[in-house]
Amino acid sequence: MAGRGSDTMEHDGGETISDVSFPLGEGVSGRGRSTISMSDEGEEAFYVPERRPSLDLGDGLRPMDTTHWHDVERAQSPVHSYNSVNSDTQFWPSDELDEETELSATRVQLERTESYSSGYSVDSDCETRTRKSQDAAPKEEGPAVEPPRPELIKNPDEKRHPALTVDFTFKAIRKTLEKLGKDDLRIFKITLWKRYPESFSSPPQGMDMVDLVDRLLEFYDLEVALQLTKALLKDMGLKRLDAYITDLCKKNEVRYELRGTLLRKYSWMCEGVAQQGEHKAFESIFNELYITDRGNAGPNIEHEVRKIDKLSTNRKEEKRITCSQIFDPDVIYEKHVSHIVTNGIAGVGKSMAVQKFIMDWAEERKHNHVYFLFPLPFKELNLMLKLKISLLEIVHTLYPETKALPTFECDEGKVMFICDGLDEYAHSLDFHRTETWCDSTEPAAMHVVVTNLIRGNLLPSSLLWIISRPLTSSRLPAESVHQVLEVRGFTxxxxxxxxxxxxxxxxxxxxxxxxxxxxxxxxxxxHxxxxxxxxxxxxxxxxxxxxxxxxxxxxxxxxxxxxxxxxxxVRGARGSASRTPEEERDFLMNLGKLAFTMLEKNQMVIGKATWKDCGVDVAEAVTNSGLCIEFLIEQFVMYQERIQTFIHPTIQEYLAALYVFLTWRCTGQNVLQQPRNSKFSRIFKDPGLLDMHRSAIERSLQSPDGNLDVFLRFLLGMAQTANQELLQRFLPDNNKCSSASEETAAIIRKKIKENHYPDRNANLQCCLDELGVGAEAPRRSRSNSVKNQ
Structure with missing residues (x-):
């Protein structure tokens, strides 16, 4: 191009745009809008001559004919703010416009106003624009064809997807435009101004991103604004950005539907063994839990009577957290935590914590940095064990709305998986021999998928939350666990x-x-x-x-x-092998015998040899039944030992009493005394029960540390009618026994009256409560007999 030459820039679509830059002069201010394309007259239609100090034609021979200058000066602009285009205002700074942009705008003004001849040049203190002679203009075979302006039509019968909100639309358009380069963004604004000038009172070139998107959403419906943005991007040849904003919209719809699915699934809660119709709204009954970052703290050993030394578990100080602080963004990004294991004993509230987390995300109260949340309960994964399946197919099966997405990877936030109930998984996990698998779309055996998900090989940028009982979670490889939390129930x-x-x-x-x-x-x-x-x-x-x-x-x-x-x-609901009532009774009696033997020695820790002697499988007692717990103790630095105990000392005392009672009911034997002639003990059921109560009372009173006090309460309560009805499936079908409550109560009242064991009188009063009879003597304060509190 004459004057300054031209530079060209080629876009994705192959379009070449002249890059000639100059500010607009006063001589062409006040011109109307134009919808003519920048390529209407070719890139050589105008040129910018050198700036001169005087108003002449450049050869110094004759003065300039200024006939038309006066008319141009007085022309009125149909666009009120267009005069600001020539000044240093916010709308159109000269350093933002390329040469072809200003040249096109100038050409539009000249042609529409027809205020001066193309044979004259305009020379003033501003930079000049000179119409080239028609001889120099390239020959045109026909008028340039402007790309058709897309029709922005909203179907009135089409229902807007609930996920399409003002907030989302604003963010989607803004994020898409932010991916444009400086030149592409400038072209986008120019094209927008040329094709849809009615939506702006002034050119948008000076608008920042927020103002530009705001203006689009003010003037157009949400669907139309997205349609307009995509159409312009497509015309500019930016197909990848067009696909990007389309993908954003699709993911947003899937996310909305996923939230709805999780709300329907987790909004209700049943406590204990709820019957049909007993589900309650989760939010109405949930309250916070006691959660710490100390993952192997051991059982709660607080006791009313016994003094139990706390075992050394972890020496670091614990930090208490809430459900909403799990996977806090600060923890994720500052401490690089992406895999968290949360454990706790049976019934301590782990599932409640998971449900709270899911509800907070589904209702958009917390965890907005998580874009997709996929709970993967192992009791549901157990149903797919025989399938060869990919991680993507697992999610599609559990959440069909996600089938619209070919992948879950996204830049908008984190993808999170919640593996609830690892201890319920029916297949063993071998982290040493299982093959490596890194493709989330390729099918494999279920244990291969689960193992590699825990390893972090599938979707490495995702977050993983594993919930389990301590025995199973302690088997996970250390490199796959970034943080360990423990749910301890209620304060x-x-x-x-x-x-x-x-x-x-x-x-x-x-x-x-x-x-x-x-x-x-x-x-x-x-608790x-x-x-x-x-x-x-x-x-x-x-x-x-x-x-x-x-x-x-x-x-x-x-x-x-x-x-x-x-x-x-719960054990049966977790998919454990079914047992007959007789097998269930044998299991309870074996575990109860272990509890009784240890109680007599005032022991809490169950040794390896002890498990073998009692004939109880560790996994059955710890993982399946949930009556025992395994945790780590630190013997010395860099050495930890796994030990097992009952989940609470009173559970040990109850199981010991259950063992004594079931043994008497099934065999007629009183394990608290030397074996009697079983023939007579079977004939005299009631006297045998009274004798057992009497011997239990004597042994409890003779125990110096009171370790049998609570055991005695449980044993006396076992024979009550209401309790026997609950235990009916474990009892033999022969004659039912009476509770012998009054006879036993008479023995206890006599002991209280004799007052040979004043520090045990309060426990004897509790024994009367267990029998369901009143006390004749005034009750003393229990606090006098509570030891080592």
């Missing part, structure tokens, strides 16, 4: 909050809380949400049957028997 404040939520009548709630506070063992065990559920059901039944002023039951045995049945029910 004292959370226990109170739980019962206030469950009992709508404040008077009943106060009565329940006061009752639990007075029964220390019940109050301690309420387990599952036990709280059992207590709630018993108390609600009492209020229903006896009225709001009813006295609440003080016994422990009935509560623990219900808890045992819940554990056994």
């Amino acid at each position: 004292n404040e959370q226990k109170e909050e739980y019962f206030r939520r469950r009992f709508q009548d404040p008077a009943q709630a106060d009565k329940v809380i006061a009752h639990l506070t007075s029964c220390k063992t019940l109050h301690i065990m309420c 387990l949400p599952m036990f709280c559920c059992v207590v709630r059901e018993v108390f609600q039944q009492t209020f229903r049957e006896k009225g709001p002023d009813a006295e609440l039951p003080k016994g422990l045995t009935l509560m623990y028997t219900r808890l045992l049945l819940v554990h056994l029910h």
Whole structure:
């Protein structure tokens, strides 16, 4: 091009645009809008001569004919803000326009106003524009064809997808335009101005990104704004960005539908062994849990009577966190944590924590940095064990709305998987021999997919949350676990909050809380949400049957028997091998014998040899039944030992009492005394029961540290009618025994009256509560007999 030459820039679509830059002069200000393409007259239609100090034609021979200058000066602009294009305003700074852009705009003004002849040049203090002679103009075979302006039509019958919101549309268009280079963005604005000038009161070249997108959404419907953006990107040859914004919209729709699926699936909660119709809204009953970053703290050993030395587990100080702080963005990005394992004993609230996390994400309250959330319960994965399947197909099977996506990888946020119930997985995981698998779209055996998901080979940038009982989670490879959390149930404040939520009548709630506070063992065990559920059901039944002023039951045995049945029910629901009632009874008696033997020695830790002697499988006791727990203790630096105990000392005492009672019912043998003639013991059931109670009372009183006190309460409560009804499937079909409550109560009252063991009188009073009979003597304060609190 004459004057300054030209540079060219080629875009994705092959379009070549002249890059000649100059500011607009006053001589062409005030011209109307144009919709003529920049290529209407060819890139050589105009040129910019050198700037001169005087108004002449450049040869100094004659003055310039300024006939038309006056008319141009007085021309009125149909665009009110267009005068600002020539100044240093925000709309059109000269350094943002390329030469062809300004040249095209100038040409439009000249042609539409016809205010001066093409044979003259304009020379002033501003830069000049000179119309080249027609001889120099290239020959045109016909008028240049402007790409057709896309029709922006919204179908009134088409229902807008609920995911298409103003907020999403704004972010989608903005993120797409931010991927444009500086030159492409300038061309986008120019094309937008030329094709849709009615949407702007002034050229958009000076607008920042926020103002530009705001203006589009103010003038057009959401669908039309997206349609317009995609059309311009396509015309510019930017097909990848067109596909990008289309993909954003599709992912947003899938995300919306996924949230809806999770809300329908997790909005309801059943506690304990809920019957049909007993599901309740999760948000109405959930309260926070006690969660720490100390993953192997061991069982709760708080006890009403016994003094139990706490085992050294982890020496670091623990930090308490809430459900909403799990996978906090600061932890993810600053500490590079992407794999978290959360463990805890049975009934401690792990599933409740998972449900809270999912609900917070689905309702958009928390975890907005997670774009896709896919819970993968292992009880559902167990149904696919025989299939050869890919990770992508697993997600498509569990969440069909995701089939619209070929992959889950995205730049908009993290993809997160929740592997709930690793201990329920029916296939063993071998992290040493299982083959490496890195393609999330290629089918493989289920254990290969699960193993490599945990290793981090499938979707390495994703987040993974594994929930399990301690025995299974401790087998995971250390390099695949970035943080270990532990759910410990409820604190004292959370226990109170739980019962206030469950009992709508404040008077009943106060009565329940006061009752639990007075029964220390019940109050301690309420650190387990599952036990709280059992207590709630018993108390609600009492209020229903006896009225709001009813006295609440003080016994422990009935509560623990219900808890045992819940554990056994959960074991069956987890897919464990079914057992006959006789096999279930044998398992309980073997575990109870182990508990009784250790209780007599005042031991908590179960040794390896002990497991072999009692004939109980460790995994069955720890993982399946959930009555025991495995954790790590630090013997010395850099050496840890795995040990097993019962989940709470009172569970050990209950199982020991159950063993003694079932042995007597099934064989007639009193394990608390020397074996008797079984023929006579079977004939005299009731006297045998009374003898067993008498021997148990004597042994408890003679125990110097009180380690049999709570055991005695459980044993006396076993023979009560309500408790035997719950244990009916484990009892023989022969004659039922009476509870011998009054005879046993008479023995206990006599012991209290004799007062040979004053520090045990409070426990004897509790034994009367367990028998369900009143006490003749005034009850002493239990606090006098509580030792080592």
